[in-house]
Amino acid sequence: xxxxxxxxxxxxxxxxxxxxxxETPRVKLFRLxxxxxxxxRGFHAGQYFDVRLTAPDGYQAQxxxxxxxxxxxPNLIELAIELIADGEVSSYFHEAVEVGDRIEIRGPxxxxxxxxPLSTKPVLHIAGGSGIAPIMSMLRHRTSxxxxxxxxxxxxxxxxxxxxxxxxxDQMAKSDPNFNHIIxxxxxxxxxxxxxxxxxxxxxxxxxxxTLVGSEELPDRAYVCGGSDFVESMGNYxxxxxxxxxxxxxxxxxx
Amino acid sequence: MINNKFxxxxxxxxxxxxxxxxxxxxxxPVLSAGPTPRVDTATWEFSIEIGxxxxxxxxxxxxxxxxxxxxxxxxxxxxxxxxxxxxxxxxTIDALLEDAGVTAPTGFVMATCDGGYTTNxxxxxxxxxxxxxxxxxxxxxxxxxxxGPIRLLIPHLYLWKSAKWIRGLKFMENxxxxxWERYGYHMYGDPWREQRYTGD
Ligand SMILES: Cc1cc2nc3c(=O)[nH]c(=O)nc-3n(C[C@H](O)[C@H](O)[C@H](O)COP(=O)(O)OP(=O)(O)OC[C@H]3O[C@@H](n4cnc5c(N)ncnc54)[C@H](O)[C@@H]3O)c2cc1C
Numbered sequence: 001x002x003x004x005x006x007x008x009x010x011x012x013x014x015x016x017x018x019x020x021x022x023e024t025p026r027v028k029l030f031r032l033x034x035x036x037x038x039x040x041r042g043f044h045a046g047q048y049f050d051v052r053l054t055a056p057d058g059y060q061a062q063x064x065x066x067x068x069x070x071x072x073x074p075n076l077i078e079l080a081i082e083l084i085a086d087g088e089v090s091s092y093f094h095e096a097v098e099v100g101d102r103i104e105i106r107g108p109x110x111x112x113x114x115x116x117p118l119s120t121k122p123v124l125h126i127a128g129g130s131g132i133a134p135i136m137s138m139l140r141h142r143t144s145x146x147x148x149x150x151x152x153x154x155x156x157x158x159x160x161x162x163x164x165x166x167x168x169x170d171q172m173a174k175s176d177p178n179f180n181h182i183i184x185x186x187x188x189x190x191x192x193x194x195x196x197x198x199x200x201x202x203x204x205x206x207x208x209x210x211t212l213v214g215s216e217e218l219p220d221r222a223y224v225c226g227g228s229d230f231v232e233s234m235g236n237y238x239x240x241x242x243x244x245x246x247x248x249x250x251x252x253x254x255x
Numbered sequence: 256m257i258n259n260k261f262x263x264x265x266x267x268x269x270x271x272x273x274x275x276x277x278x279x280x281x282x283x284p285v286l287s288a289g290p291t292p293r294v295d296t297a298t299w300e301f302s303i304e305i306g307x308x309x310x311x312x313x314x315x316x317x318x319x320x321x322x323x324x325x326x327x328x329x330x331x332x333x334x335x336x337x338x339x340x341x342x343x344x345x346x347t348i349d350a351l352l353e354d355a356g357v358t359a360p361t362g363f364v365m366a367t368c369d370g371g372y373t374t375n376x377x378x379x380x381x382x383x384x385x386x387x388x389x390x391x392x393x394x395x396x397x398x399x400x401x402x403g404p405i406r407l408l409i410p411h412l413y414l415w416k417s418a419k420w421i422r423g424l425k426f427m428e429n430x431x432x433x434x435w436e437r438y439g440y441h442m443y444g445d446p447w448r449e450q451r452y453t454g455d
Contacts, residue, residue: 052276053258053261054256054257055261055262056257056259056262059265062335063335064335086264088264088278091264092261096261104256111439112288112438228284228285228400231290232285232291232400234290236290239290245289245371246370246371250288250289250290252284252287255280255282
């Protein structure tokens with residue numbers, strides 16, 4: 001680990017909202033300009049920031065959000081925030097946050113769920129819904145650092161309209177012979193659809209592993225991110241397929 | 256810094272204070288760095304080492320034959336949720352040390368686990384009834400994703416110190432960082448002083 005990431009920083013810093021974008025019906029992307037005080041720190045793909053909101057009477061709420069942008073754009077971070085019904089912090093972001101608003105953040109935090117471009121080993125990524133967030137940072141960093149490491153993403157979304165970063169992922173797959181992606185729609189696919197139209201299951205994972213490293217091999221590393229139940233079942237499939245515990249890294253977003 | 260448009264969706268006022276920056280959770284969220292490891296109680300063994308020397312080993316049956324203690328407590332996770340009034344059952348670290356016929360050394364202890372997880376705590380924080388191994392949650396066998404068949408429980412520290420799938424305790428003279436501590440989590444982790452990360 002780089003020395004800087006050992007110090008997530010006791011201090012809170014103030015970031016400024018540079019843009020707000022409706023990415024899907026349930027997820028907005030927020031770009032935050034980082035303050036001077038955070039610039040030299042940098043971050044690794046896969047890390048997250050803590051966000052703290054304070055009401056006029058002093059009441060506070062804190063939550064964690066993964067960075068979706070690439071570490072080679074160190075002066076801003078992009079967050080993908082899914083609207084959770086009755087969610088205290090996500091609904092504030094969706095309903096109230098505008099360009100120019102100031103938000104307290106601290107980080108970057110986390111060091112286990114990270115990918116470094118030095119790595120040349122084949123990687124399997126599995127994302128459920130907004131769980132694509134930290135994996136997107138890894139894939140973007142992969143592209144910008146011209147990594148030739150093979151990578152395959154299996155990405156589960158409800159419907160076509162819910163696929164985060166859809167065009168960008170398609171574009172990556174088109175222009176990069178070492179990257180493939182399989183999108184699995186769980187609540188119905190359109191008439192013409194070249195992805196999967198069921199939940200991610202063991203056969204889908206085995207087929208993806210074969211595409212990535214051949215049927216005799218296993219990927220060197222898997223990153224799994226999404227809701228807790230999703231991560232639990234994906235982790236079990238990967239252990240069943242023979243991957244060792246230490247090669248599977250997980251990040252769980254929700255209950 | 257105040258966010259003018261933020262009022263919060265405050266849930267019911269906690270019946271007693273919870274640590275700063277925490278919110279109340281009714282469910283039981285899961286936080287682990289990897290998949291849930293497979294633990295077979297038929298071959299499971301728990302060991303205690305002091306200064307590199309093994310002083311005791313327990314099988315699953317041995318563990319269940321030790322005096323069992325019930326604990327009613329609140330738990331606090333570094334990912335901001337707290338859960339009140341949880342009920343646990345298991346074996347105190349005091350009972351294990353007594354069974355091994357040793358007194359707790361001063362200094363620190365590293366918990367080691369299936370899956371390779373580790374975490375460090377001062378010895379003083381797991382003796383005198385402050386720490387135990389728990390195999391039962393809310394009257395049921397502890398679920399694998401929550402650390403079953405057995406995990407450490409040190410409820411007065413953030414929950415990452417309560418190592419899941421525990422397999423051993425290594426007592427050592429000097430403090431050393433465990434798994435999350437090496438990634439910048441706090442060496443001690445007191446929720447009441449909000450010791451989440453290095454420097455807090
Ligand atoms: C390391 C880490 C990284 C994260 N990164 C992201 C990210 O990049 N994007 C993102 O959108 N979220 C992310 N999360 C989740 C995020 O921190 C919040 O938990 C989420 O935004 C809900 O907060 P809230 O205040 O809106 O809802 P709350 O007021 O906390 O919860 C409202 C209700 O919704 C339930 N709930 C909470 N979270 C979820 C969920 N994810 N799915 C379904 N139900 C839920 C709660 O149990 C509660 O009943 C991350 C979490 C962690 C721990």
